[in-house]
Amino acid sequence: MRLLNAHTLKLESFSSNIPPYVILSHTWSEGEVTFEDIDKPHAPYMPGYGKIKYCCEQAVSDGFEYVWIDTCCIDKRSSSELSEAINSMYRWYWDADICYAYLADVLSGEVTSRFGDSRWFTRGWTLQELLAPSVVEFYTSDWERIGTKSSLLDAVSYATGIEHGFLCDRRNVTHASIAERFSWASSRETTREEDTAYCLLGIFDINMPLLYGEGKKAFVRLQLELMKVSSDHSIFAWIGAQKTDCTVHRNCLSHSPTAFVSGGNIQTCGIRKGSSYAMTNRGIQIELPLWQDPNSPTLFLALLNCSFQGPxxxxxxxxxxxxxxxxDNERYERLYVKLIERISVERTQQFGFRKIYLVGFEGALYDNIARKAPHIIRFTQFPADQDRYQVQFLGKKLIEPNPPTMMLEDLPELPLYDDATGLLLSNQTHRILIAFGILAGTFWLHLDPDCRNNDFSYGNIQNEAVDATDTDQSLLFRDCVTETLPGGGKIVVAAKKRRYGAILVWDLEVFVKRENVERSEELGME
Known part of the structure; x- marks a missing residue:
């Protein structure tokens, strides 16, 4: 852990015996002083240097020698260090003697009118920075002390929607239901979509790897991690945000904390029969009390093991x-997502337990997992100049219907067994073959930047790849291939492996690097 010496404004590293320190909570803006800047001569002239300086002065005044500030104490150039820091941040705020909450948009004369409207109360990361420390002191933009989390309890509770008990005693946070904790983040924002999940890791005591670029899947992944350690059914008690027809919805997991905006009054009911659940290849396995609608043989009301607050x-x-x-009569999908039913204690007697599988994955990915395809191919990154190429699927017909040409952004997810397929990217000067498949249970990848073959049956695609690597078969089983394009430049195809239970998902990324362009032009697709 790096700490900033409050006297010298120099970084010092500690592996153990960490000294007492204070910690800064703030919202980022232009000109922040980063790890690379803090020891440079230009640092004092940067817009963000002032709050570092005044934070250190306040720490010295309070009798502390060290402070921790995220902007300059984390080397964000290192993905491993950033991942470790994000997974450790809740503990670092918990261990701090004092947390200074700096409200950059609240002046000393505006505290009464502006405090609750501060941007600080709208950001995702500041939620854990409010909950984890035992002492939070609020400061105006000119470093005038406003008060503490305890002395401003009513105002903080009103601004955040968090009940007094969780603000007064941080240990109570673990007793809040999943839905209630998600509701605290439902109106907060983050710069990167993935951070809507990553900023909540500490609040749920979850550790998981960071995969920037996965978008809204990060929040789904957080819920899957929660299901491994919790049997709290309130994770399913969310309301969809669709403004149009909302009668059909495939998933029982939400894509965003915003769906839990009404979850603040939902509490768990304790452990009972059927509370636990697990992720399987068929979906979320769970035993729930169900009531069948007498007017529809396929419509059911499921009773969750959570309740609206009350006696x-x-x-x-x-x-x-x-x-x-x-x-599949054991598989169920969420319906009427804008509706959560209130079920009286008397009415619960009409429900009977049934073991079912809830759809928890989205779209084709879940369908492929349900069919138990051992490998699934997804296309997640394409070159920005993709419109220069026509795209054609080759080999085994995996798509119905299979159009002769399509855009890269239209490529679906593909299940792979022991078979092969490929993409042919054609323009006026050359054709690029991207071939991939499963051979003896192992994923292989082959790239031909100037393909001249006109016969692309299933066998020929695989044979061509095998023949091309005849001198070194290990070249076939690679997860990244780079080749030179006719006329200059390079094409890179990379496969990133992810695991969902027994299923391996391969995310294919395609990059084109032109000789006259310093960096690859990319277009990210979810």
Whole structure:
């Protein structure tokens, strides 16, 4: 852990015996002093240097020698260090003696009117920075002390929607339901979409790798991690945000904390039969009390093991609507996502337990997993000049219908067994073959930047790849291939492996590097 010496403004590293320190909570703006800047001569002239200087002065005044500030104490050029820092940050705020919350948009004379409207209360990362420290002191933009989390309890609770008990005693946070904790983040924003999940890791005591570029999948992945350690059914008690037809929805997991905006009054009911659940290749395996709608053989109301807050014996239980799959009568999809039912204690007697599988993955990915395809190919990154190429699927017909040409952005997810397929990217001067498949249970990847073959049956694609690497078969089983393009430049194809249970998902990324361009032009697709 790096700490900034409050006297010298120099960074010092500690592996153990970490000295007492204070920590800064703030919102980022232009001109922040980073790890690379802090020891440079230009640092004092940067816009963000002032709050570092005054933070250190306040720390010295309070009797501390060290401070921790995220902008300059983390080397964000190192992905491993950034990942470790984000997974450790809640603990670092927890261990700090004092947290200074710097409200850059609140002047000393505006505290009464501006405090609750500060941008600080709208950012995702500041949520854990409010909850984790035992002492939080608020300061105006000119470093005038406003008060503490305790002395400003009513104002902080009103601004955040967090009940007094969780603000007064940080240990109580673990007793809040998943839905309630997500509700605290439902109106907060982050610069990067993935951070809506990553900023909540500490609040749920979850550690998971960071995959910037995965977008909204990060929040789904957080929920899957929560399901490994919790049996709290309130994770399913969310409301969709669709403004149009919302009668059909495939997933029982949400893509954003915003769906839990009404979850602040939902509490768990404790452990009971059927509380636990697990992720399987068929979906989320769970045993739930169900009530069948007498007017529809496939419409069911599911009783979750959570309730709306109220006296124990009168609190209403939470129910969600499910639709039974026509292909698999044990598989159920979420229905009427804008509706959460209130079920009285008396009505719960009408429900009967049933073991079911809830759809938890999205779209084709779940369908492929349900079919138990051992490998799935997804296309996640394409060159910005993709419109220069026509795209054609080759070999085994994996798509129905299989159009002769399509854009790269239209490529679907593909299930692979022991077979092969390929893409042919054609323009006026050359054709690029990107071939991939499964050979003896192992993923292989082959790239031909100037393909001249006109016969692309299933066997020929695989044979061509094998023949091309005949002198060194290990070249076939690579996860990254780079070749020189006719006329100059390079094409890079990389495969990133992810695992979903027993399923391996390969995310293919295609980059084109032109000789007259210093960096690769890319277009990211989710």
């Amino acid at each position: 124990r014996h009168t609190a209403e239980r939470v129910g969600i609507w499910l639709k039974q799959s026509e292909e």
